[in-house]
Amino acid sequence: MSLFLLGCPPSPFDWGNHDVLRDELPGPTIPKYNGQEIPYDEYMKWVAWGEEWFRNETFGNERLLTDVTGFLNGTVEVPDSGGWRKESFFKFFVEAIDALDSVRGNLYNGNGGGYTHDLVVTFPAGSKLHGGLPLPERLHTGLDVEASATWPVGIVAVPAPAQDEKLPYLLDPNLYAAGERGVGTAPPEKYRVGMSCAICHYSLDVDWDGRTDLQSARLGVATPGTPFKPEDAWAVGNQDLHLGWVFISASNPIAALFASGRPGQKTPAEAKAWMEEILRNYESRPQEVTSEIVRGVQMMPRGYFDDTPDAIHNPLQYPALFTRRNWPFNYDGVMLNASDRNNNVWTISFDPSQLVGLCKDRGGKTSKLLFWMKPGIFSVLSSTQYADLITHYSPAVAHDSTQKQKLRDDILGISDGMPGVLDNDAVVLIDDIPAVVPKEVLEHPDNKTHRRVRKAGEFGADGGQRSQMTGMLGTRVITPRHVREQYPVEQLAATYGLNADEFVSEAVSLMLDWVQPPTNHTALLANARSAGLVEKGYEVFKAQGCAQCHAGPFFTNNKIIPLHEIGTNSARALATEPLQTFIAPEYDPATGKAIARGFWGFLGKFFGSKQKYGYKVVTLRYLWGTAPYLHDGGVAVALDPQAAPAGDDLQALLQRDAAEKVYGAGQILAYREAHPESYFRPNAALSLQAILLQSEREKVIAANKEKVYPVPGSTARVAMEDMNVQGIGHEYWIQDQPGGDNITALIAFLLALDDKPGE
Known part of the structure; x- marks a missing residue:
């Protein structure tokens, strides 16, 4: 019977009666060797190195x-x-x-x-x-x-x-x-x-x-x-x-086209038509094309980024990276392993030339790699066209036109066996990922000489099951040569049984597991705590069923909530549906490890554990510092700049009249851009109230439909809704009025979820 049950849907970690205000927070994961934790002083060295590489490592x-x-x-x-x-x-x-x-x-x-x-x-x-x-x-x-x-x-x-x-x-x-x-x-x-x-x-x-x-x-x-x-x-x-703005400070902003797009462009078909225009015109009308791409990139709002390379505006807030027991990673939960998540950023986000793996003659040949199920920008781009497009106006080619062929061959992997332009001593290929890296590139003589072709199973105990996620576009970073020369990597690998190739990535993961959210030192919270509101709010939190999903000391059951259930903006989940449905393995929410394949995996699918695309249950720790809310940052409320200051009385703040508030992400962002010295931001308490009260959320959703967000270089305005920032979904309402006793207590509790919620 126990073997049979291995195929059943896994359960999240059971925290039992854990009291988040009184019980000790579980500590960081200290690596073990031969069943024993490594010495604490050694562990803290790795944490410090992880921070150093987090801030300084570029992989070329x-x-x-x-x-x-x-x-x-x-x-x-x-x-x-x-x-x-x-x-x-x-x-x-x-x-x-x-x-x-x-x-x-x-x-x-x-x-x-x-x-x-x-x-x-x-x-x-x-x-x-x-x-x-x-x-x-x-x-x-x-x-x-x-x-x-x-x-x-x-x-x-x-x-x-x-x-x-x-x-x-x-x-x-x-x-x-x-x-x-x-x-x-x-x-x-x-x-x-x-x-x-x-x-x-x-x-x-x-x-x-x-x-x-x-x-x-x-x-x-x-x-x-x-x-x-x-x-x-x-x-x-x-x-x-x-x-x-930082991206378009470049002399060749066309290379950032993956993060651009026409204002209001919302479907893969529209993005595909836009890319066809770019291809027709970038050589004959460079100024027009540059202006078009610059406008689209600059529309990325302050405090947001757009990492789905689909030319559809789909900005996300920069997430906090407090990863302790907070798997799976990314808003959509496609990354089970923290080092896989690190790798995805270091390869694709740091080197957009690696997107060559999505082109129609490479990964784009299979729907398993296309962003969105429907053909978009990469369905009209061959790998050679993409390489030509991003290098045509590059500084290197402007200086020496003979560099065009070299850069193109480097990006394609023809010259040296490694797609993209990261340092060859810092990247390897994962050979069991179909179509992304062509056979002739995998078999380049340099790859055999330097052992650059690896199996997914080399990267973690469940690497074989994580498979493609170990290197989504066929590449994975490893410890660069300069790190091996400056730090005792090989010695540590021999002493503690480490994978030397993973040392940088694992050290960064250890640092992110060690670091904790900052303490909320505001007088607003101190006064609410003194009035007993945090304790009362915890009781409301449990009574309202919030802890069913936001469970335990880290406020997550580590599950992915299907899109039809959570109801938030669908663009991100639909863009990465191929990753979740076809590539990301099923996993055990209790451990974050990939679960069995083969016969036991078949039983798991048969009994309903197949992963569905959606959004992960995020931790609630550090809510006090992460407004606006939801993955799209769409739930945003602030006090009007002309209103009286917020003060230090939480209930009085939440009871402020609607006329004293600014609703909507676009309204707040537009004011901030017009008055940058104001540092005008969403208010955490007011925005949390709009997460939980239906009447407040309706005002936010209506505001996000108003055309107020400026289009660069013009007088035009777009609605945040047209950029997939809606603030919809997560409809788990509290029955109360603004500033009522229950909602005030609950928000006091949520604002207290920092490094030590009970203190």
Whole structure:
């Protein structure tokens, strides 16, 4: 009987009578070897290394970002004596960092200890980018700069090798050393720049009040006068980051077309037609195509990103990455293993040239790899066309036209056996993934020489069952050579039985498992706790059945809720339906491990455990810092800027009249863009009330249908609903009125779910 039951649907972890306000929070997972936990001091070294690699490791994406997209090197046209003077975006960028301490010329001499949670780049009035896009005089990027740093967190400057130093498109701070706004003499190197995870998942403004709380996020670097610790800046979603503006600072924004799309474009068929126009026109009408793509990329709202490469606006909030027992990962739950999730970001998100694996002559030959079930942009793109499209106006080709063939062959994997342009010593191929990587690429002589072709089963005890998710487009990052040379990776592998190839990824996963949400230090919560509202709210939480899904100390039953049941915006789930239905394995919610294949897997499917596409039950920890809510960030309510301040009385705040509130994500975002110094944001308590009260949610949904969100470079406006930000679904209502006793208590409890909810 026990063998038979192995095929039945698995159950989530049973937390029994766990009391989240009194019982101790389960600790992080310390790796074991031969049945014993590794020494704690050794474990904490790995956590620290994981943080270092989270903020600094690029796996070589600086070549893609510098040679192909021209990151930070777009042309700014500045009004000058009746004409236009052309400057690099990078000039204004380094000047902005140098100005953080209000003293010019000392950027490379400590910069006076200047730091910020929001780097503001200033331009002369009337300046334009890419020949037509108006630049604000003060561009709030949302990038964090630590004290005395010369680059923002998450932007990684890599000195170019000597043989490349004459390339004119490398970034050279010394070009801007002198003059009235000169930044001072820099080191002699010229740079390629890459991105790390930290660009989207660090913030020195921990409590989102528009003021910088920390001067550094490095362990051991204290900031006087703040209640927050350096690690409180880790793993959050950066609500200030405007990744759209950051992307279009590049000289070749066409390379970011996967994140673009026509405003209001909502179906794969519309996206396909749009891509056909791009292909027809990008060589003959480059300015028109560039403007079209720039407009679409810039529409990515502040604090959101768009990682489904389908040219359909489907922005998601940057998620917090507190992963302790919070599997499966991603909003849609397709990633069971934290290292698989890391890999997906490091390959596809960090190197869009890897999307060549989705093209119609590669992965696109099978519906198992197309984003959306219906043909979209990659159904009209061959791998060669895609490589040509993103490199045609690249800085490398503009400098030397012979580089076109080399870059194309590198992206296709023809030249060296490795698709994309990440470092070859940091990537391997997964050979049991059909169609994505052609046979001739897999069999390239270099791949055999350097053992670059691997089996999924090499990556974790259940790697064979996770199969394609170990390398969704056929590639997986491994520990790069420079890490192996600088750290005792091989020694640690021998001592503790580690997989040396996974050391960077596993260390990052350990760090994200170790770090905890920041403490909610607000007077609003302190007063509510003193009034007994947190305790009462916990009783309401249980009585209303919330704990059936948001269970245990981490407030999740680790399940995926089918789309028809949860009812939230469908775009994300439908875009990744092929991944969930065909590729992502079934898993045990109690452990996050893939469950049996073969006969036992067949029984599991027969008895109903087949995974259905939808959205995972997310943890509720750190709700106080993650407004707006739902995966689309569509449930957003704020106090009107003209209204009286929120105050420190939770019930009084929740009872405020509707006329004193701003409903809707678009309304709040539009005000923020028009008044960037305001740091206008959704209010956590008011937005939670709109999650739980039907009357408040109806106002939010109606507001999201209003055409208020600005289309860049025009007077047009679109509704957030047309960008798949609706705020619908999760209709588990509390029967109360705004600011009623039960809803107030419940929200007090939800705001208390930080690192130690009971304290």
